[in-house]
Structures are given as C-alpha cells and as structure tokens.
Amino acid sequence: xxxxxxxxxxxxxxxxxxxxxxxxxxxxxxxxxxxxxxxxxxxxxxxxxxxxxxxxxxxxxxxxxxxxxxxxxxxxxxxxxxxxxxxxxxxxxxxxxxxxxxxxxxxxxxxxxxxxxxxxxxxxxxxxxxxxxxxxxxxxxxxxxxxxxxxxxxxxxxxxxxxxxxxxxxxxxxxxxxxxxxxxx
Amino acid sequence: xxxxxxxxxxxxxxxxxxxxxxxxxxxxxxxxxxxxxxxxxxxxxxxxxxxxxxxxxxxxxxxxxxxxxxxxxxxxxxxxxxxxxxxxxxxxxxxxxxxxxxxxxxxxxxxxxxxxxxxxxxxxxxxxxxxxxxxxxxxxxxxxxxxxxxxxxxxxxx
Numbered sequence: 074x075x076x077x078x079x080x081x082x083x084x085x086x087x088x089x090x091x092x093x094x095x096x097x098x099x100x101x102x103x104x105x106x107x108x109x110x111x112x113x114x115x116x117x118x119x120x121x122x123x124x125x126x127x128x129x130x131x132x133x134x135x136x137x138x139x140x141x142x143x144x145x146x147x148x149x150x151x152x153x154x155x156x157x158x159x160x161x162x163x164x165x166x167x168x169x170x171x172x173x174x175x176x177x178x179x180x181x182x183x184x185x186x187x188x189x190x191x192x193x194x195x196x197x198x199x200x201x202x203x204x205x206x207x208x209x210x211x212x213x214x215x216x217x218x219x220x221x222x223x224x225x226x227x228x229x230x231x232x233x234x235x236x237x238x239x240x241x242x243x244x245x246x247x248x249x250x251x252x253x254x255x256x257x258x
Numbered sequence: 259x260x261x262x263x264x265x266x267x268x269x270x271x272x273x274x275x276x277x278x279x280x281x282x283x284x285x286x287x288x289x290x291x292x293x294x295x296x297x298x299x300x301x302x303x304x305x306x307x308x309x310x311x312x313x314x315x316x317x318x319x320x321x322x323x324x325x326x327x328x329x330x331x332x333x334x335x336x337x338x339x340x341x342x343x344x345x346x347x348x349x350x351x352x353x354x355x356x357x358x359x360x361x362x363x364x365x366x367x368x369x370x371x372x373x374x375x376x377x378x379x380x381x382x383x384x385x386x387x388x389x390x391x392x393x394x395x396x397x398x399x400x401x402x403x404x405x406x407x408x409x410x411x412x413x414x415x416x
Contacts, residue, residue, distance in 0.1 A: 092327030144288015149387025210403025212368025245369020
C-alpha cells in the first residue's frame with residue numbers, strides 16, 4: 074500500500090480511475106464531468122458586470138464545480154504530503170529535446186527554471202504562465218469545455234462537437250510545442 | 259460543459275443534491291480527483307511535453323483508457339436508464355454543433371495554452387495544491403481569458 078502511495082500509478086490504474094469520475098458524477102448528482110465551467114462561475118461571482126455570459130444561476134449550476142475544484146486543490150496538497158514529492162521519469166528522448174531548449178532542472182512536476190514567481194519576469198516565464206493561462210481560459214470558454222468536459226466526458230457521450238474540440242486541442246498543442254517553444258526557450 | 263448556451267429545460271431538474279451534505283460529495287470527489295491527477299502525473303509539464311512530442315505512449319494510454327471506461331459507463335447508464343442516487347433520471351445535454359467554429363478555433367486556442375502552461379484547468383488547481391504556487395497566476399490569467407471571452411461572445415462566430 075505504501076509503495077502504491079509513493080510510486081506513480083501505472084497508466085492502467087490512472088486512466089480507468091479518471092474515467093470513473095464520469096459515472097460517479099452522473100450517479101451521485103446528475104452532473105457532467107468538466108472542470109472549466111468553474112472559471113465561468115468565478116467570473117459570474119466576482120465580476121459579472123453587464124456581460125450576459127456571466128448572468129446565470131451559478132448557485133444552482135456551478136456551485137458543485139467550485140467545490141470540485143477546491144477539492145482538486147486539496148487533493149493535490151494531500152497527495153504530495155501523503156506520498157511525497159515526485160520526479161517525473163520522462164523518456165530519454167524528451168529529456169534530450171528539452172535540454173536542447175535549455176531546460177536543465179528535471180526535478181518536480183514542472184521545470185523550476187520557468188514555473189516560479191521570479192521567472193514571471195522573464196519572457197519565457199511570462200508567456201508560459203500568463204499568456205498560456207490566458208489562452209487556456211479563453212479557449213476553454215470559447216470551446217465550451219476543456220480536456221475533462223470534451224476529451225473525457227464529451228467523447229464518452231459520442232458527441233461530435235467534442236471530437237472537433239479535441240482535434241483542436243492537439244492541433245494547438247502541436248503548434249505550441251513545435252513552433253512557439255523553440256522561439257521562447 | 260455545454261454551459262455557454264441557454265440551459266436546457268432538464269437543467270431545472272438538477273436542483274437536488276444542493277443541500278450541504280450533497281454539495282460536500284463534490285468536495286470529496288474533487289479531493290479524490292486531485293490525488294488521481296497527481297499520482298497519474300498528468301499534471302506535469304514534462305508529461306505534456308512528452309505527449310506532444312510523441313515520445314512515450316503513457317499519456318495516450320491514460321487518455322484512451324479513461325475515455326474507454328467513461329464511454330462504457332455512459333452507454334451502460336443509458337441502456338439501463340439508471341437514475342441518480344436521489345432518484346432523478348440521468349440526463350446529458352447534447353452539445354450544439356452550430357457552425358462548429360467555436361470547437362475548432364476555441365479548441366486550438368485552448369491547445370496552445372495547454373502546451374505552454376503544461377496544464378489544463380484541473381491540473382492547474384492540483385499544481386497549486388502540490389506547491390507550484392505560481393500557477394495561481396496562471397489561474398488568474400485563465401479567469402481573465404474566460405472573462406474576455408464572455409465580453410466578446412456576442413461578436414464571435416460560434
């Protein structure tokens with residue numbers, strides 16, 4: 074059990090567990106798995122202004138999602154305190170490719186050379202964190218869902234819009250990885 | 259997730275479970291999901307890079323098996339016409355295709371951000387819990403992005 078707690082889970086444990094959140098949320102509360110509508114909910118609470126998109130009954134439709142993401146944050150905290158921090162055993166090929174981009178510190182979940190508060194003042198830190206975050210928020214609202222809502226729940230419900238969105242996710246990711254990161258790093 | 263268009267009438271049936279014990283369920287599920295995101299390593303920038311460079315099958319195995327389990331579950335729920343624990347019929351609102359522009363363009367914009375931050379929304383929250391606190395800035399920026407979309411929405415093709 075302790076080994077299971079401290080080691081990263083193999084894909085055949087991790088993947089099916091992620092998939093199980095779809096039926097769990099449906100059966101426990103008739104909710105469709107999806108994280109990003111929490112962002113809309115926060116906008117509706119904090120700064121609805123005169124924007125129609127943020128005038129809706131968020132208490133009824135989004136409160137669950139705000140609690141869910143609060144739980145995700147707590148879960149991340151518990152996992153690291155319960156099982157210890159982890160280094161990611163990426164493939165040698167990826168390590169070499171990233172070293173060419175100037176990444177030398179492979180400890181932790183994200184490169185410390187880019188994802189720290191002080192790195193926010195560098196171009197690559199600012200673009201990775203602030204521009205990247207902005208595109209995530211804009212894109213998921215425009216697409217009406219993110220990896221959870223489209224790639225997992227939407228595909229599970231065999232929805233064509235979700236398939237189009239997922240193709241877009243990968244198109245964007247490949248463009249950023251192959252054309253933007255080499256300029257940035 | 260198909261929340262940006264007006265809510266479908268069946269959403270009005272989703273009022274049950276809004277009591278505090280019911281809502282606490284979502285907090286517990288969120289905690290379990292945060293642990294899963296961490297132990298599966300899908301929240302790692304390194305894993306996302308490995309995926310977009312096609313240098314390991316791991317992320318694809320995780321996504322494929324997650325979708326397989328979710329698809330089988332949804333099919334079973336529909337076939338058996340299962341109800342929620344509080345007795346409501348389970349409903350999944352279909353997403354409106356429209357022109358499809360929002361999915362193609364919005365999806366691509368999201369993908370750019372996914373590769374840059376190395377995280378989609380769930381992992382952003384899990385990373386903050388994991389101590390990568392700078393992701394608070396990424397979440398704040400994501401909120402700004404969502405807000406700008408809301409403001410521009412009447413002028414964007416969908």
